[in-house]
Amino acid sequence: MAGRLRFLWPPILVAVIFLGAWELLVRAKDIKPFLLPAPSLIASNFTKDVSLMFGAGVYTATTALLGLALGTLVGLMLALAAQRLHVVNSLITPLAAGLAAVPIIALTPILNNMFDITTRTPRVLISAIIVFFPIFVNVTRGLIQVRPVQVELMRSMNARPRTVLRLLRVPNALPFFYTALKIAAPLSVIAALVSEYFGGPQEGLGSRIASSAANSNYGRAWAYVLSAIIVGLVYYLVVLAIERWTTPWTGHAQRA
Amino acid sequence: MTANTAAVEATGVWKVFNPDQANQVIALQDVTLRVEQGEFVSLIGPSGCGKSTLLRVIADLTEPTQGSVQVAGLGAHEARQQQRYGIAFQQSALFDWRTVRRNVELPLELAGWSKAQRMKRALELLDLVQLSDFADHRPWELSGGMQQRVAIARALAADPPLLLMDEPFGALDEMTRERMQNELLRIRMETGKSIIFVTHSIPEAVYLSDRVVVMSPRPGRITDIVPVSLGTRNEDTREDAAFFAGVTAVREALRGHEAATAGRARTGEV
Numbered sequence: 090m091a092g093r094l095r096f097l098w099p100p101i102l103v104a105v106i107f108l109g110a111w112e113l114l115v116r117a118k119d120i121k122p123f124l125l126p127a128p129s130l131i132a133s134n135f136t137k138d139v140s141l142m143f144g145a146g147v148y149t150a151t152t153a154l155l156g157l158a159l160g161t162l163v164g165l166m167l168a169l170a171a172q173r174l175h176v177v178n179s180l181i182t183p184l185a186a187g188l189a190a191v192p193i194i195a196l197t198p199i200l201n202n203m204f205d206i207t208t209r210t211p212r213v214l215i216s217a218i219i220v221f222f223p224i225f226v227n228v229t230r231g232l233i234q235v236r237p238v239q240v241e242l243m244r245s246m247n248a249r250p251r252t253v254l255r256l257l258r259v260p261n262a263l264p265f266f267y268t269a270l271k272i273a274a275p276l277s278v279i280a281a282l283v284s285e286y287f288g289g290p291q292e293g294l295g296s297r298i299a300s301s302a303a304n305s306n307y308g309r310a311w312a313y314v315l316s317a318i319i320v321g322l323v324y325y326l327v328v329l330a331i332e333r334w335t336t337p338w339t340g341h342a343q344r345a
Numbered sequence: 346m347t348a349n350t351a352a353v354e355a356t357g358v359w360k361v362f363n364p365d366q367a368n369q370v371i372a373l374q375d376v377t378l379r380v381e382q383g384e385f386v387s388l389i390g391p392s393g394c395g396k397s398t399l400l401r402v403i404a405d406l407t408e409p410t411q412g413s414v415q416v417a418g419l420g421a422h423e424a425r426q427q428q429r430y431g432i433a434f435q436q437s438a439l440f441d442w443r444t445v446r447r448n449v450e451l452p453l454e455l456a457g458w459s460k461a462q463r464m465k466r467a468l469e470l471l472d473l474v475q476l477s478d479f480a481d482h483r484p485w486e487l488s489g490g491m492q493q494r495v496a497i498a499r500a501l502a503a504d505p506p507l508l509l510m511d512e513p514f515g516a517l518d519e520m521t522r523e524r525m526q527n528e529l530l531r532i533r534m535e536t537g538k539s540i541i542f543v544t545h546s547i548p549e550a551v552y553l554s555d556r557v558v559v560m561s562p563r564p565g566r567i568t569d570i571v572p573v574s575l576g577t578r579n580e581d582t583r584e585d586a587a588f589f590a591g592v593t594a595v596r597e598a599l600r601g602h603e604a605a606t607a608g609r610a611r612t613g614e615v
Contacts (some may be wrong), residue, residue, distance in 0.1 A: 099449075238436045239438045239440070240437045242430075242432065243455075244425075245404055245430075245431075245432045246428060246456075246503075247425055247453045252455065256440075256454075257440070260440065260442040263442075311528070344495070
């Protein structure tokens with residue numbers, strides 16, 4: 090076990106040095122909290138209001154999860170359509186690329202008007218749109234980029250396109266899918282959080298960061314930021330765990 | 346299938362890429378070849394001579410422009426649909442996400458075998474290629490030679506009468522290659538399969554085959570067929586006078602044609 094966890098030591102060491110230097114700098118130079126609060130102040134704010142942190146974190150995490158699920162679902166379905174029908178691929182791929190260039194967060198006020206601002210719907214949609222892009226592009230690539238010799242092999246055994254999809258293309262696309270999901274999961278949290286800055290329900294981390302900062306409560310604002318980091322990290326680690334569990338063949342030096 | 350049905354019968358096969366265009370390539374010109382049941386035939390020739398194309402036409406992975414191909418008395422298309430041949434390529438083409446055993450099971454899965462039957466048959470075949478201990482390993486944990494043995498086991502899984510092999514040992518080092526050749530001959534003895542084997546290597550073709558089909562490029566065609574009779578092969582065969590005679594015969598067949606082409610080119614003929 091000690092051997093398996095050895096990889097944790099370097100990042101922990103770096104984090105401790107970084108936080109120590111930060112704390113020392115703030116104390117030595119007597120930097121005011123509105124500029125930069127010390128880690129100890131953030132930590133005490135976090136532990137003092139841990140139940141508030143947790144409640145706001147759950148709200149934003151739920152928005153992110155709904156957006157992640159929706160964006161992933163749509164991305165997967167369109168990727169399946171794109172690998173099957175070349176027309177779909179040549180139509181959607183440029184559109185998806187165009188969509189990636191749209192400052193999606195900036196659409197929040199518009200979506201707030203289009204959908205009910207008193208619900209989390211507009212935020213879920215923002216999160217879903219942001220998630221959609223990496224999922225669609227990567228999974229499409231994974232479904233299409235199979236080794237030609239493997240396709241020939243399947244043909245030699247009279248496999249139908251649907252069987253080739255199930256036995257070859259989908260397993261081939263799984264590592265691509267998880268790479269995309271590792272990008273998309275933290276993005277969904279950022280999208281859910283930032284979209285809270287544009288009005289609507291005030292229970293989430295984004296709203297709390299904004300209101301704490303507006304009330305000059307910088308330690309608490311940073312404590313909420315810390316909560317947001319934790320949510321993003323948890324999502325990332327969950328994806329990582331699912332990846333390790335379902336695709337044990339990746340992460341090795343293969344491919345002759 | 347009666348006793349005198351050919352394992353493969355190709356008649357007047359043409360394959361033309363980009364027909365009637367400036368970049369037209371005649372990959373196969375009027376190729377006729379009969380392979381008997383249980384026979385081992387190698388296709389040899391320089392790059393671009395159409396040997397792989399001929400194999401792919403027999404496998405119904407590409408359609409001939411003209412001519413017909415019969416595999417075990419069936420049209421090439423029906424033969425593929427009924428898995429009447431197994432194929433192995435230069436790349437083992439194993440699926441990384443499957444264990445060795447489940448890679449061997451792949452053709453059986455496609456043929457609709459039950460799980461228990463598949464597993465039993467796959468273990469038999471892994472026994473045949475002497476990889477029983479690696480059934481639950483992943484392909485990338487195996488050496489290149491072992492991966493090719495798994496690919497051969499997979500090609501044999503559905504017990505097809507014919508084995509098509511496209512430079513299966515081309516990526517292996519010389520020592521492994523010779524060991525694999527002996528393995529293949531042993532498997533052939535034990536299973537009685539007909540084998541068509543594409544290779545670049547003259548000694549390999551002579552060591553393995555009953556007949557060596559010599560091909561030539563531009564246009565791709567059969568220029569010579571060299572019969573080989575070495576009897577039962579063993580390690581001494583490689584140092585046998587008859588073996589060297591076979592190698593020389595194939596080399597001359599390959600060269601003789603090159604010289605003829607060069608001669609024609611000099612005199613301006615096509």
